[in-house]
Amino acid sequence: MDISALRSAHPDHWKKATAIRTLTLDAVAAANSGHSGMPMGMADVATVLFEKHLNFDPKAPDWPDRDRFILSAGHGSMLLYSLMYLTGYEDMPLSQVKDFRQWGARTAGHPEYGHARGIETTTGPLGQGIANSVGFAIAEEIQRATWGKKIIDHYTYVMAGDGCLMEGVSHEAIGLAGMQKLGHLIVFFDNNNITIDGTVDMADITDQPKRFAAAGWHVQEIDGHDPDAIDAAITAAKKTNRPSMIACKTHIALGHAAQDTSKGHGALTDKEHLKAAKEAYGAPMGDFEVDPDVKKQWEAIGARGEDTRKDWEARFATLSASKQAEFNRTYAGEAPKKLSAMIRALKKQVTEGQPKVATRKSSEMVLEVINPVMKETIGGSADLTGSNNTKTSDLGVFTPDNRKGRYIYYGIREHGMAAAMNGMALHGGAKPYGGTFMCFTDYARGAMRLSALMGVPVTYVMTHDSIGLGEDGPTHQPVEHLAMLRATPNINVIRPADTVETAEAWELALTSRKTPTVLSLTRQGLPTVRKDHKTKNLTAQGAYVLADAEGKRQAILMATGSEVSVALAARDLLQAKGIGTRVVSMPCWELFEEQEESYRKRVLPAGPVRVAIEAGIRFGWDRWLFGERGKREKSGFIGMHGFGASAPAERLFEEFGITAEATVAKVDALLK
Ligand SMILES: Cc1ncc(C[n+]2csc(CCOP(=O)(O)OP(=O)(O)O)c2C)c(N)n1
């Protein structure tokens, strides 16, 4: 690569792009770790994008109508940090760049949402960013249709590398975006033919432009170091009504001894090579040194969006006060005030009617009430709409011809759905929920973990949550999934026992600000176990006494979801034998853990034998069986010990010993 030709062809551009390269080299060298090559390769694309196209204002990083910039190739984090420092984001002073990858710094190894305003999403697990961006673009389309172009009209720009495009989730994202004709989504493919192990063709010979074109995308191929070509390609991409992919032929670690090699992917810390690269660039030689003129030019780029933002604010101010309040409410992620009154009314009605329904159906009953008053909800399912009961009558379907539709047919794309929901929630003004079978949380897990890590309150509607789904058999019957989800920090896993608890669970999910929720719902019908109306949201306490012992309290039965009614039946049998038995419904462990010690002690007092009943594996239950004042030798577990089987549900509960009778036998044995 002839660096001098690039330098002389566009000297002003070159200096600006070079600042990204030298800051990256210096930050990685100082940290003695990180990834130098990607920012060095994509610096030209980033410079043209920020200078000529991206609508952004470092002074107002949360301005709702800004363009979104998603660094899907999150290992290239220094690209983002350099851009934020150069253009003048308050959260990104030079000291942060110097502290790259250090304890307490905002400049983590990979971009972390919430560390600095201006980081739109957490990336690093390859493929997530491009899949998030589909959600960003869907949210933008829906809001543009809803609020009008003068309030919402922006683009989502993404940088994705070979790795992002090789990851399976990108296939789901690309397919969904192409079908949905997300014209405001523009992806730059860092086409450098290098990954960690070597050249891309060692593992993949996919023709990426053809792949995107086959999915309905507008595709261009350019020299990723030619600023004119980059500019022209972005201009063309903005005009088409299809999502755009710009394959940018680049050189990883441009201008460094490691250029075009897999060594260039990682940390380039060799002092001599670093010096030689800076010399070849004609850049200032000092550590973290940026020519003051060049910094000024970057700051001018940063200042470019201020007027646009202020114009937007003026347009926003022309909305009626109530519309402004509604917009601000949804962007703040607040539920409407009337939500809890509506949930209470539904609970009262359910308690009176005492329906026997599956909790997936209960969930639909709740959504029928919620969706008409929370217009920011965006529902969907990964091709299991009729099974997940996620679609309510008022939503309308989101398609290229109906941008106001709030229901998304995600297709068979669990991971893509979860990642898109993260994007919608991060975009702002949207409350996404989506469904699949509980067993396929495995397929969605990469993105679900990021919901938790980022603290975005999306809701996962996971139905068919045990062997209770019956005949479909062990491939479809989750057993370890509750444990896996409960092991993940910052997820509320709620397994409601009936319609009342389901309504309470939805209230918690929709008022959650920083924690995603998994609703674990049944396929099979369940009796109403909450027979007395309580206005208070008991599920919010995580666990509570559903039925207390009569006479001397000798046993406590703890259960969740479909097994709460098993516990109640066991209690009837035990009480008939004179064994005082308390039933504790435990819909959400995480929330119970958050309660005061004194409350937990009241619910789970020392003394009685304890039996937990759940149609999943035991993992985790010991915390409640013999933590919290319980005793190992006085506790037992009724549940699954391996995979399920294909048979009618009732037979399965019998065969696997998850019955009232088995519970009674366990209690009897423990009391001996
Ligand atoms: C899901 C996932 N798998 C593996 C990694 C580890 N990893 C980080 S970068 C990378 C190679 C990426 O190649 P490419 O996207 O072409 O980046 P480039 O080398 O061009 O910078 C790998 C395997 C990761 N971050 N995420």
Ligand SMILES: [Mg+2]
């Ligand atoms: Mg690459």
